[in-house]
Amino acid sequence: MIVEMLHRKGLRSEHMYTAGFASIGLSVLTWIGSNRYEAFAGVDRADRWGIFVGEWAPTFFGLGLALAQYERADDEEVRRTKVPDDLSHI
Template structure:
């Protein structure tokens, strides 16, 4: 699968950037959910954790793609 992504033009830097963006989105979604939703801190925590779980996947994909770039 990583080889197909590499052949389609996806680079490790793209995945690393997506990982960093997802960290920022996790914090932002947590903050906005906490501030504007009336469901409480539990829902804000769930949003932050849900989006925050994407970051390790993007970083791992970046590491995998890096092997094809060498």
């Protein structure tokens, strides 16, 4: 499972959420930069660059949600298997 592999590699939901917000900002910057450059070159594709980079955000947010769900399930499993200190003598 991809989510489990990402979790084992050290990626957490917060990392994916940060990447999602960063890709939104990068989308705007890419569109602005491309729009300025293409005005001089006479090419009309700035909107395509902005949309291309902007499509990354939903993927990152989706992975963030999947990792958050995996982390929550992992935490619950650890809590279920852990023996409280006051009951360890039984």
